[in-house]
Amino acid sequence: MASRADVLASAEVLDKYEPVIGLEVHVQLATRTKIFCGCPTSFGAPPNTNVCPVCLGLPGALPVLNERAVELAAQAALALSCRVNAVSRLARKNYFYPDLPKGYQISQYESPLAEHGFIDIRINDAVKRIGVTRVHMEDDAGKSLHEGFRDSERYTYVDLNRCGAPLIEIVSEPDMRSSEEAYAYLTELKQRLQYLQVSTCDMEKGHLRCDANVSVRLRGAEKFGAKAEVKNLNSFRFLRMALDYEIARQVAVIEDGGTVSQETRLYDAQNNITVGMRSKEHAHDYRYFPEPDLLPLQIGDCWLEGLRNAMPELPGEKRARFVQSYGLREYDAEVLTQTQELAAYFEKAATVSRNPVEASKWVQGDLMALLNAQGKPIAESPVAPEQLGELLALVSKGELSGKMAKQVFARMFATGAAAREIVEREGMRQISDAGEIEKIVDDVLARNPKQVEQYRSGKTAVAAFFVGQVMKATRGQANPQAVNDLLKQKLGR
Ligand code: ADP
Ligand code: ZN
Numbered sequence: 001m002a003s004r005a006d007v008l009a010s011a012e013v014l015d016k017y018e019p020v021i022g023l024e025v026h027v028q029l030a031t032r033t034k035i036f037c038g039c040p041t042s043f044g045a046p047p048n049t050n051v052c053p054v055c056l057g058l059p060g061a062l063p064v065l066n067e068r069a070v071e072l073a074a075q076a077a078l079a080l081s082c083r084v085n086a087v088s089r090l091a092r093k094n095y096f097y098p099d100l101p102k103g104y105q106i107s108q109y110e111s112p113l114a115e116h117g118f119i120d121i122r123i124n125d126a127v128k129r130i131g132v133t134r135v136h137m138e139d140d141a142g143k144s145l146h147e148g149f150r151d152s153e154r155y156t157y158v159d160l161n162r163c164g165a166p167l168i169e170i171v172s173e174p175d176m177r178s179s180e181e182a183y184a185y186l187t188e189l190k191q192r193l194q195y196l197q198v199s200t201c202d203m204e205k206g207h208l209r210c211d212a213n214v215s216v217r218l219r220g221a222e223k224f225g226a227k228a229e230v231k232n233l234n235s236f237r238f239l240r241m242a243l244d245y246e247i248a249r250q251v252a253v254i255e256d257g258g259t260v261s262q263e264t265r266l267y268d269a270q271n272n273i274t275v276g277m278r279s280k281e282h283a284h285d286y287r288y289f290p291e292p293d294l295l296p297l298q299i300g301d302c303w304l305e306g307l308r309n310a311m312p313e314l315p316g317e318k319r320a321r322f323v324q325s326y327g328l329r330e331y332d333a334e335v336l337t338q339t340q341e342l343a344a345y346f347e348k349a350a351t352v353s354r355n356p357v358e359a360s361k362w363v364q365g366d367l368m369a370l371l372n373a374q375g376k377p378i379a380e381s382p383v384a385p386e387q388l389g390e391l392l393a394l395v396s397k398g399e400l401s402g403k404m405a406k407q408v409f410a411r412m413f414a415t416g417a418a419a420r421e422i423v424e425r426e427g428m429r430q431i432s433d434a435g436e437i438e439k440i441v442d443d444v445l446a447r448n449p450k451q452v453e454q455y456r457s458g459k460t461a462v463a464a465f466f467v468g469q470v471m472k473a474t475r476g477q478a479n480p481q482a483v484n485d486l487l488k489q490k491l492g493r
């Protein structure tokens with residue numbers, strides 16, 4: 001879909017302004033049970049079956065904090081270089097909505113779990129640091145179902161299964177200056193959380209939700225403009241498109257002599273526009289107060305250290321290590337560390353082949369191409385990483401040419417058989433043995449005296465003819481380098 005943004009403001013006009021963006025990201029923690037009760041968090045259960053008095057907000061029911069949720073939240077905070085507070089508090093955020101039976105959300109307000117973090121993103125080969133203001137814990141609300149029922153015209157249904165699902169909210173500083181930077185920030189954030197297995201970050205299931213705060217100001221201006229908070233961004237692509245649209249809309253409002261109003265807007269993906277939803281509510285509207293049913297959350301140094309030690313290598317560390325110890329280019333390291341599974345596959349293949357740069361090329365090239373063609377994730381690759389490694393080792397040893405290796409690999413992918421098995425079964429071995437090739441070269445030269453004459457009289461282009469003849473005689477199995485060397489030697493004489 002073409003962006004509607006260009007209708008609103010020309011590139012020159014847009015260029016006079018600087019966008020300012022801050023993201024608020026909600027992530028569902030991958031716990032088995034909810035944050036304050038023992039109900040399962042499983043997705044897709046029949047409506048209103050994963051519920052109990054606590055998450056239904058029945059009178060007298062008391063919440064108990066899920067320790068696993070705190071562990072995951074704290075690990076997420078550590079991975080964002082936040083300071084985890086020794087004491088944090090849960091607070092009630094009061095509002096009225098049909099999917100919120102308690103009448104309040106249990107969140108954190110004045111003392112959040114963690115603060116003062118950052119994420120470094122790469123933009124045009126430069127590193128830019130985006131501040132993470134805070135990470136706090138909260139419970140999720142249920143879902144209002146506006147469609148899918150016979151009488152959806154007249155009624156809205158409510159499913160409370162999601163009530164009490166554990167969330168963290170990650171609030172960034174208003175440090176981003178373009179939709180690309182916001183995209184890069186969210187990409188890096190998601191990758192880290194997936195490495196940690198803190199969340200599946202599955203946007204389709206609502207396990208990762210992003211609200212974007214946007215304002216614009218004249219370039220060089222010091223003060224931020226009034227911001228709009230754009231909701232309903234349920235893919236990375238929509239985040240970028242919504243931001244581009246909203247930036248252009250605000251510029252157009254200002255250029256028309258108007259003022260941008262502080263409000264909450266909804267992204268309409270179908271039309272690629274944002275639509276005003278309500279004027280922005282303020283913190284005081286929510287009547288925040290400390291949650292009286294839960295103690296302050298105390299986190300000890302030892303406990304936190306234990307969590308830190310249990311953390312896996314994060315994407316940035318892995319990237320740096322791939323460049324350092326395998327001699328990969330920055331770009332290749334970035335591609336290969338997109339997921340832990342891909343990175344592990346590459347490392348195994350690299351180790352077995354003893355040729356990391358080739359392994360990187362093959363994983364990103366032939367393997368990815370075949371996997372993508374079949375829509376398969378790396379975890380379902382018919383070729384195990386060790387098998388790819390063994391194939392590449394055969395090439396390194398000169399037993400297979402690069403061209404043959406490609407054919408062998410395609411067979412491996414189709415049949416799951418090992419490289420050596422295919423090579424032997426189909427007689428695809430490369431002939432590198434000098435003695436063996438010499439016999440064939442001699443034979444070819446003896447049978448083609450006229451061409452030998454031509455070569456010696458200066459028409460060196462006939463060399464290609466000899467190479468072709470040798471290849472024909474060996475069904476393409478002779479090592480081309482060895483053939484070339486031998487021909488030069490013999491014909492030079
Ligand atoms: P509010 O009081 O409206 O909740 P906050 O200051 O708490 O605003 O910020 C909420 C989010 O909006 C944060 O991610 C922050 O970085 C971002 N933000 C704040 N001011 C602006 C602005 N003028 N333009 C764009 N984003 C902003
Ligand atoms: Zn419950």
Ligand code: MG
Nearest residue numbers: 024171282283
């Ligand atoms: Mg705020």
